[in-house]
Amino acid sequence: TQLLEQSPQFLSIQEGENLTVYCNSSSVFSSLQWYRQEPGEGPVLLVTVVTGGEVKKLKRLTFQFGDARKDSSLHITAAQPGDTGLYLCASVSGGSNYKLTFGKGTLLTVNP
């Protein structure tokens, strides 16, 4: 089973600041997904990255997949209180890519 390490574990910032969170593995990802989980809710898919070096943007969120496909980062520009939540990365595996292995997540708090 692939182990994913996410850092930092906790992050508390002020509204308007930028931040980056990381997801690393000792082995290559076939593909990787980022989720956001709000309190009392299930995780919601933000993005899937597949190709090494890939960069995807979702409004103020920028996702990068490392060239070697062993690491990924999520950068948020001008954070807002609505960005508060648990950010999870998950590797995708299994014969038909059904199996998600999640990291422990980064708990982000954006203070107004």
Add this chain to the structure above:
Amino acid sequence: GAGVSQSPRYKVTKRGQDVALRCDPISGHVSLYWYRQALGQGPEFLTYFNYEAQQDKSGLPNDRFSAERPEGSISTLTIQRTEQRDSAMYRCASSYAKGGDEQFFGPGTRLTVL
């Protein structure tokens, strides 16, 4: 339409009792997944169904855990002879296609074993 629903939302039981957790996937979704999420952790895969067939149960912790989806829609996760270490959030997810498709997660059932 409605998202994935789970019931009960909260379940408190005594050690040694059996519990059954229910998942209603999004209508028309072929695949259904069960996860367990401890506090401060990401979800941990338990099992996966395509239609009524259980394709992978490798994540079930031991033989006290079982799951079924007899008509390819609603699924039940059953834990027999519950133990305190079974306390966690149990989440269900469904996806439209067989694997590889976006998984939509339910709100979970918070199980507490006293």
